[in-house]
Amino acid sequence: MSNNESLFSNTLLKEPRVDNDNIEFRSLEITDYEKGFSEVLQQLTEAKFEKSKFIERYLQMKQYNDTYFVIVAEDKSSGKIVAAGSLIVEKKFIRGVTSCGHIEDIVVDKTYRGKNLGLKIIQQLKHLGKIMGCYKLILDCDEKNEKFYAKNGFERKAIMMAVYLPTPKL
Ligand SMILES: CC(=O)SCCNC(=O)CCNC(=O)[C@H](O)C(C)(C)COP(=O)(O)OP(=O)(O)OC[C@H]1O[C@@H](n2cnc3c(N)ncnc32)[C@H](O)[C@@H]1OP(=O)(O)O
Secondary structure, three states, X not given: OOOOOEOOOHHHOOOOOEOOOOEEEEEOEOOOOOOOHHHHHOOOOOOOOOHHHHHHHHHHHHOOOOOEEEEEEEEOOOOEEEEEEEEEEEEOOHHHHOEEEEEEEEEEOHHHOOOOHHHHHHHHHXXXXXXXXXXXXXXXXXXXXXXXXXXXXXXXXXXXXXXXXXXXXX
């Protein structure tokens, strides 16, 4: 595998992929561990992992490249990952055997917030959801982020419930 091979094809993404501030929106690459992918995710939740674990998970996801879409934003002037977001496409039997898209793990580096990077990540994920045939996109978020998602066309529906299970040893 070449070093810059990506999780899924960038041709699926919406143009333009590079904004006026030289931020590139692209598919996650296997070299992004070195570019600070874990550090950005740590601004969302617990996300410390070794490079070997990153590569293992990346390769697992890549086997299902019509299901896992992880987008990152790289600041081309520093070579650092400054935002990320994921879409997981769940194949369904219902609704005409279509798919439901799950938006997950949206995060923008603290020093880059308020510059529409979150908005651009969501726009890219919505575009991917559309071309992958999702009939809806859903997500869970804190109350404090409701307005951000509302600005991106999402509306409050039902409630979220969760049960946390013991983490299996992989
Ligand atoms: C499904 C999930 O992953 S939920 C987890 C969400 N992620 C987090 O909580 C991690 C920490 N937070 C962040 O990383 C960021 O603050 C994000 C992702 C929530 C927002 O990213 P940003 O790049 O700062 O947002 P962006 O600049 O694109 O904002 C777009 C619009 O939403 C507004 N907005 C952004 N965040 C908020 C907020 N928390 N409350 C109200 N409005 C907001 C902005 O003001 C802007 O509005 P405007 O177009 O009228 O000016």
